[in-house]
Amino acid sequence: MKLQVAMDVLTIDAALTLAGQVAPYVDILELGTPLIKHEGLSAVRAIKDAHPDKLVFADLKTMDAGELEADIAFSTGADYVSILGAAGDSTIIGAVKAAKAHKKGIVVDLIGVADKVTRAKEVTALGAVFVEMHAGLDEQAEPGFTFQTLLSDGEVARVPFSVAGGINASTIAAVQRSGATVAVAGGSIHGASDPAAAAAELKAAIV
Numbered sequence: 001m002k003l004q005v006a007m008d009v010l011t012i013d014a015a016l017t018l019a020g021q022v023a024p025y026v027d028i029l030e031l032g033t034p035l036i037k038h039e040g041l042s043a044v045r046a047i048k049d050a051h052p053d054k055l056v057f058a059d060l061k062t063m064d065a066g067e068l069e070a071d072i073a074f075s076t077g078a079d080y081v082s083i084l085g086a087a088g089d090s091t092i093i094g095a096v097k098a099a100k101a102h103k104k105g106i107v108v109d110l111i112g113v114a115d116k117v118t119r120a121k122e123v124t125a126l127g128a129v130f131v132e133m134h135a136g137l138d139e140q141a142e143p144g145f146t147f148q149t150l151l152s153d154g155e156v157a158r159v160p161f162s163v164a165g166g167i168n169a170s171t172i173a174a175v176q177r178s179g180a181t182v183a184v185a186g187g188s189i190h191g192a193s194d195p196a197a198a199a200a201e202l203k204a205a206i207v
């Protein structure tokens, strides 16, 4: 299982600092949606230039204009671009077309999708390299939130999937047992007093 750090910071400087701290322990460097909205896709270029050996994930969460938005991000250095599973099939098909042209990958983020299992199968058939079983920051804060549903949806869907939703050192082993191909960790790394140590601890928990 690969480890992806979600860099939910707001400036390119902060992202470069964080990436420099955690790169030895992670496989995928994700530019978070707030960072891209704040700094633009130049953040993707800056991270790829600084870490050409790492996979770079642009968390666009695209809902429309799939081919155009994905093409821009791939042209700027992204290896993966996220498209929302709630988007129409034509948006996902367009984004996959751009990914194929660049020999890169589309990840479909299932945040907010009620039936994640069905949509996971549909978008994988459309060409997504993997889906993200994702509970966003707001959903994590809702009463009754349970992380377990993400894992069981991934297990049932039987397609390549990542998991994101507050993963930390005490939950990452369960993520791996569920069969996930990627564990995404944001706050447990960028919010730690020592992000390098936090990333190292997560990496060490992956067997």
Ligand SMILES: O=C(CO)[C@H](O)[C@H](O)COP(=O)(O)O
Residues within 6 Å of the ligand: 006, 007, 008, 032, 033, 059, 135, 136, 137, 164, 165, 166, 167, 184, 185, 186, 187, 188
């Ligand atoms: O995409 C996101 C929110 O929409 C986050 O980057 C993702 O949820 C990972 O962060 P955390 O581990 O803090 O949940």
